[in-house]
Amino acid sequence: xxxxxxxxxxxxxxxxxxxxxxxxxxxxxxxxxxxxxxxxxxxxxxxxxxxxxxxxxxxxxxxxxxxxxxxxxxxxxxxxxxxxxxxxxxxxxxxxxxxxxxxxxxxxxxxxxxxxxxxxxxxxxxxxxxxxxxxxxxxxxxxxxxxxxxxxxxxxxxxxxxxxxxxxxxxxxxxxxxxxxxxxxxxxxxxxxxxxxxxxxxxxxxxxxxxxxxxxxxxxxxxxxxxxxxxxxxxxxxxxxxxxxxxxxxxxxxxxxxxxxxxxxxxxxxxxxxxxxxxxxxxxxxxxxxxxxxxxxxxxxxxxxxxxxxxxxxxxxxxxxxxxxxxxxxxxxxxxxxxxxxxxxxxxxxxxxxxxxxxxxxxxxxxxxxxxxxxxxxxxxxxxxxxxxxxxxxxxxxxxxxxxxxxxxxxxxxxxxxxxxxxxxxxxxxxxxxxxxxxxxxxxxxxxxxxxxxxxxxx
Numbered sequence: 014x015x016x017x018x019x020x021x022x023x024x025x026x027x028x029x030x031x032x033x034x035x036x037x038x039x040x041x042x043x044x045x046x047x048x049x050x051x052x053x054x055x056x057x058x059x060x061x062x063x064x065x066x067x068x069x070x071x072x073x074x075x076x077x078x079x080x081x082x083x084x085x086x087x088x089x090x091x092x093x094x095x096x097x098x099x100x101x102x103x104x105x106x107x108x109x110x111x112x113x114x115x116x117x118x119x120x121x122x123x124x125x126x127x128x129x130x131x132x133x134x135x136x137x138x139x140x141x142x143x144x145x146x147x148x149x150x151x152x153x154x155x156x157x158x159x160x161x162x163x164x165x166x167x168x169x170x171x172x173x174x175x176x177x178x179x180x181x182x183x184x185x186x187x188x189x190x191x192x193x194x195x196x197x198x199x200x201x202x203x204x205x206x207x208x209x210x211x212x213x214x215x216x217x218x219x220x221x222x223x224x225x226x227x228x229x230x231x232x233x234x235x236x237x238x239x240x241x242x243x244x245x246x247x248x249x250x251x252x253x254x255x256x257x258x259x260x261x262x263x264x265x266x267x268x269x270x271x272x273x274x275x276x277x278x279x280x281x282x283x284x285x286x287x288x289x290x291x292x293x294x295x296x297x298x299x300x301x302x303x304x305x306x307x308x309x310x311x312x313x314x315x316x317x318x319x320x321x322x323x324x325x326x327x328x329x330x331x332x333x334x335x336x337x338x339x340x341x342x343x344x345x346x347x348x349x350x351x352x353x354x355x356x357x358x359x360x361x362x363x364x365x366x367x368x369x370x371x372x373x374x375x376x377x378x379x380x381x382x383x384x385x386x387x388x389x390x391x392x393x394x395x396x397x398x399x400x401x402x403x404x405x406x407x408x409x410x411x412x413x414x415x416x417x418x419x420x421x422x423x424x425x426x427x428x429x430x431x432x433x434x435x436x437x438x439x440x441x442x443x444x445x446x447x448x449x450x451x452x453x454x455x456x457x458x459x460x461x462x463x464x465x466x467x468x469x470x471x472x
Contacts, residue, residue, distance in 0.1 A: 015394075117228065135349055153366045156298070165185050180301065189449065197280075211281060224351075233251070233286065237249070253283055255279035281305075299422070357386040380423040
């Protein structure tokens with residue numbers, strides 16, 4: 014949530030910044046509501062002061078025998094009380110409207126963010142890992158076909174049991190998923206992240222605290238109700254990212270400067286109603302409704318947050334560096350920032366199996382596996398996250414940052430495509446082998462059931 018004082022004092026700057034990110038924000042209405050609310054609060058304070066003065070005179074007038082004047086003072090006090098109540102009711106009504114309007118305003122981009130309309134205007138800052146590529150097969154099989162050939166990814170049975178966008182991982186596919194999760198957790202512990210294992214359902218209040226609500230209700234899975242129905246603070250949603258429960262761990266609390274920077278990592282399954290066109294871009298396990306991810310959440314002092322953002326980016330990159338996967342870094346433009354972010358770097362891994370128009374010269378496509386973002390105090394204001402710089406000083410809002418470390422299914426896609434061999438097997442990256450019982454290659458499994466007989470796969 015933006016600071017109302019900043020909104021008031023720098024309205025033109027905020028208006029220009031929100032326009033740069035393509036936000037359809039009715040800032041004038043917000044400012045009008047705020048002005049009327051402040052006028053009512055000031056008028057209410059004046060009337061309360063007058064009523065206190067009148068009330069204090071009533072006893073004195075009665076004591077002096079001035080009963081007629083005392084009765085007039087009582088009537089005036091009652092009149093003031095009624096007027097104050099009317100003003101307070103209107104102020105409460107305005108405050109509710111103002112809070113709702115403020116929740117709809119996105120974050121103001123940092124001055125370093127490149128100006129642009131959409132993802133086409135993002136700035137590629139560098140590429141890593143392309144100078145020493147492994148030798149790839151002449152024809153690279155896309156992960157969705159390879160996964161089916163090896164019997165390690167089963168989309169059809171996932172759709173049968175749950176619905177489109179869900180899938181089974183089997184045998185070595187499931188092993189690879191578990192290996193990636195544990196590898197990431199161990200790596201980030203070495204980077205001094207403290208583990209938390211959060212609850213998966215989260216309240217509406219928590220979703221609002223990190224900016225998922227009210228703007229993106231349609232993208233979330235609500236528990237026990239339709240997304241179109243009104244929701245309360247205590248209604249539950251399936252976790253769209255561990256950012257939500259972990260950031261809200263300290264909601265309405267005051268941390269100490271000695272606690273910061275506070276670095277948490279959390280593994281969770283995540284649930285999102287991914288929308289998009291069907292086709293190659295969404296085939297397989299790239300765009301799905303349930304996926305695993307290790308999330309890195311940071312709480313820092315404001316003056317340190319942009320240095321921490323660069324460090325956070327490096328910590329997320331280390332996953333791909335150790336796995337030997339080529340990737341690139343994008344500095345997101347104003348029009349492609351998420352609702353709550355002031356600045357974001359995307360990490361996109363190279364998956365060579367499908368040639369896309371926006372892919373690299375080497376072919377294939379880019380898959381976003383992490384977004385390292387600085388939210389400044391935007392989330393902190395919404396969730397009530399504060400810290401005390403010194404024990405004798407007033408509490409201030411801290412800054413929050415997060416990054417995925419990283420999205421597991423898309424990293425798996427990159428491994429299956431980049432590390433595949435001419436014979437259809439997949440080389441297991443060395444850092445993952447200890448988590449897979451020393452296995453060096455994924456060789457696949459025999460299919461099961463009568464359908465396999467019918468397809469001629471089994472005798």
